[in-house]
Amino acid sequence: xxxxxxxxxxxxxxxxxxxxxxxxxxxxxxxxxxxxxxxxxxxxxxxxxxxxxxxxxxxxxxxxxxxxxxxxxxxxxxxxxxxxxxxxxxxxxxxxxxxxxxxxxxxxxxxxxxxxxxxxxxxxxxxxxxxxxxxxxxxxxxxxxxxxxxxxxxxxxxxxxxxxxxxxxxxxxxxxxxxxxxxxxxxxxxxxxxxxxxxxxxxxxxxxxxxxxxxxxxxxx
Numbered sequence: 001x002x003x004x005x006x007x008x009x010x011x012x013x014x015x016x017x018x019x020x021x022x023x024x025x026x027x028x029x030x031x032x033x034x035x036x037x038x039x040x041x042x043x044x045x046x047x048x049x050x051x052x053x054x055x056x057x058x059x060x061x062x063x064x065x066x067x068x069x070x071x072x073x074x075x076x077x078x079x080x081x082x083x084x085x086x087x088x089x090x091x092x093x094x095x096x097x098x099x100x101x102x103x104x105x106x107x108x109x110x111x112x113x114x115x116x117x118x119x120x121x122x123x124x125x126x127x128x129x130x131x132x133x134x135x136x137x138x139x140x141x142x143x144x145x146x147x148x149x150x151x152x153x154x155x156x157x158x159x160x161x162x163x164x165x166x167x168x169x170x171x172x173x174x175x176x177x178x179x180x181x182x183x184x185x186x187x188x189x190x191x192x193x194x195x196x197x198x199x200x201x202x203x204x205x206x207x208x209x210x211x212x213x214x215x216x217x218x219x220x221x
Contacts (some may be wrong), residue, residue, distance in 0.1 A: 061221040076141060081126070087142045088219070090211040103151050104206055112166040116157050119148045142168075148207050164202030174203075 052060075076084035092100075108115050123144045125137050144165055148159040151168055159171040 058221050061088075072143075079141070084141065087139065087144065090145045092211045100147075107162055107206060108149070108151075108168070109206065111162055111166060111168040113160065115153050116150045116152045117151050119157070119159055120145050121148060146207050146209065159207075161206055162204040169203075 072086040073084065076086075104115060123146050125140055125142050125144055127140045128137055129140075130136055148171065150157040151160045152158075153170065160168045161171055161174070163169040
C-alpha cells in the first residue's frame with residue numbers, strides 16, 4: 001500500500017511539473033532565469049509654453065510684412081540702385097544646433113557656470129565682401145541673428161564668453177565700455193578694425209552666427 005501511495009504522489013508531481021513547463025513561453029536564445037523584464041518606458045516630452053499656433057505664426061509673419069518690409073526696401077533703395085530683397089528668416093542645420101548646444105554645455109561645465117538662457121540678437125550683415133574673420137559675406141546688407149548664451153550675476157542675465165584663463169566672463173565688460181570709448185575717441189575708425197582687439201589671445205566666443213538668411217524660396221506663410 002505504501003508503495004502504491006508513493007507511486008501516485010510521484011505521478012502527480014510529474015504531471016504538475018509538466019503542466020508548469022507547458023505554461024511557460026519559449027525562452028529567447030541566450031536568456032537566463034535571472035533576467036528581469038525591462039519595465040523602463042520613454043517619458044513623453046511636454047510642449048514648451050512658448051509653442052504658438054499656425055494661425056498666430058501667420059499673423060506674426062504678416063505683421064512684419066505690413067510694418068517692416070516696405071521700410072527696409074525704401075531704406076536700402078536709397079543706399080544702392082541694386083534691387084534689394086529683405087530677408088525673412090535665418091536658418092541653421094538641425095545637426096549644427098545640436099552640436100552647438102553640446103558645445104555650450106561642455107564649455108559651461110568646464111568653466112563651472114550655469115547657462116541661464118539663449119539670447120537672440122538681431123543683426124545686419126555689412127555691405128562688404130568679407131567679415132572681419134575672413135569669412136565671405138553671402139548676403140551683404142541682409143538682416144540676420146546671432147545667439148549668445150547668458151549667465152546670471154546678482155539676479156540679472158548677461159551674455160558671457162570663456163576667457164583665456166578658462167573662466168566665464170561677461171561680454172559687456174570686454175565689449176561695451178571699450179566700444180563706447182572707441183566711438184568717442186576714434187569716430188573715423190570702422191567697427192571691423194577695432195572689434196578684434198577687444199579680446200585677448202585664448203579667449204573663446206560662444207556666439208553662433210552664419211546661418212542661412214534670405215527670402216524663403218518656397219514661403220511657409
